[in-house]
Amino acid sequence: MPVNGIQVCLETFGERTDPPLLLLAGEASSMDWWDDEFCRRLAAGGRFVIRYDHRDTGRSTSFPAGAGYSGADLMNDALGVLDALGVPAAHLVGLSLGGALAQRIAVEQPHRVLTLTLIATSAGLGPDAVPVLAGVTAVAVRTAPATEVRLRAPADEIDWSDRRTAVAGLIAEIRSRGGPFTPDEPQLRRLAERVFDRSANLATARLNHRLAGFGPPVRDRLPAVTAPTLILHGTLDQRFPPEHPRELARVIPGSRLVWLEGVGHEVPPRAVWNQVLTEILGEPADPLTPAA
Template sequence: MPERMVKVDDATLCVETFGDPADPAILLLGGAASAMDFWDTEFCRALADAGRHVVRYDNRDTGRSTNYPAGEPGYTGTTLVTDALGLLDALGIARAHLVGVSMGGGIAQQIGIEHPGRVASLTLIETSPAPARPDGADPLPPPEARIRALFGDPEPAPDWTDRSAAIDRVVRDLATFGGSVTLDDARARALATRVYDRTIDFAASQTNHWILEGGPGVRGGLGDITAPTLVLHGTEDPFFPLGHGEALAREIPGARFVPLPGVGHEYPPPQVWPIVVPAIIAVTGVDGVT
């Protein structure tokens, strides 16, 4: 279906759906500073063709959804959690399979812990434990040196109104976070161009999620998750190295862990869809058995 605008609390979110609304619903939860286009259309269609009703949307400050001045987000990280629940309400979906990447994986964990009745299953991709971890848990590995350098001494932002410079920067950032199995330059550039052209305020989209206040935190722990859970994690993730995914799978009761060879900190690239799509279809089955 074409994109549509949906009112959720004090925001308007841009939403697109695939497949039959009567099928089990999958809500795709995106990472920081990334519009819904990062969930590739063909990836969404593959899930829909397997009998799932797929929903992707632009978070606040991405794509066509409500945006705020760059550097002045009028919401917190908790708002992005309530937005996901409010969107399900607006679409008439009582219970959904949540598939979240990076920041979206943190949102999915929080909903799974605090609102278990809304969650049919969880798929956590390239993410890290969101709640406090058990006493004595092994420390999580730090980001790789290139990522620490990126955040420790960041490259000056381009003029985000300069279309060519902004697209070049996004392509470069995708390569920095990617693994040896990632989007080729042509596909990355096409994605960055599409995102730029449909984003209301690109400066806000590349700024505001990184400076959000977190809110009160998650009320519970990974051991409280009762939904069937699939953990997908790139073996070359430089931001949340593989140990983050292994910790999730170890600390969530009954979770299944599937490594993605060569993948970095990124949405699953097409090369690993033959692994990712069947795994998601399995965990989102009627009984949630992986």
């Protein structure tokens, strides 16, 4: 569909008469990362589920390297998807970068947000937070007398244009970020092959999304969020350690933090779907309930 002057590929599940729920994927990730069955189960729970390919991913418009768009453009694409479907407001469920985009929508366009679910994401850099930047892995190194945080760039030596090596690279990335419940190799291979086959240029998408970043910080504006907010975070997430979700829970009024045991920085694996679906589809958090 035409969105903000580009073409965005989207898919819906369920009945249009049900409350809309928009899934926002992570950095350089197409909608394929939201499992088909996961989407169907959300729809069975009474939601009109919408997933879409970010620009430069899947079947949405692909740009040349260094295209120069911003995190604000990625946010406006999400809002444009809702506009294209005639949806005035939706439940937002964002993962990693998608969670950052959802936060920005909640502070800049609060009337578009019914509820907010933030998965494996961050409020940004708080005074006590470990610095983690888009596209960079934070590695804590124990040295005397303290822990030093070093930043390591991702492995970009992979030839993302070659199907075999790209699929192997995606599988390795998922495994490195995951935990004991991360899907097994055959399932990961099917996902990685689908992602590759639906993508125009994986290398360009990764570069352009990294350059776009999350947009200007919104952390100081999060206390103004009024939407009932659920924070889901894996106990094994190394990209955003525990201080990140705790900071989100501290600054967003009435938010509720729920830990996903044994989950890394990944789309919630099937082993925790019952917990995740129950939380997302349950009654909204009471705005007066203190954060966990």
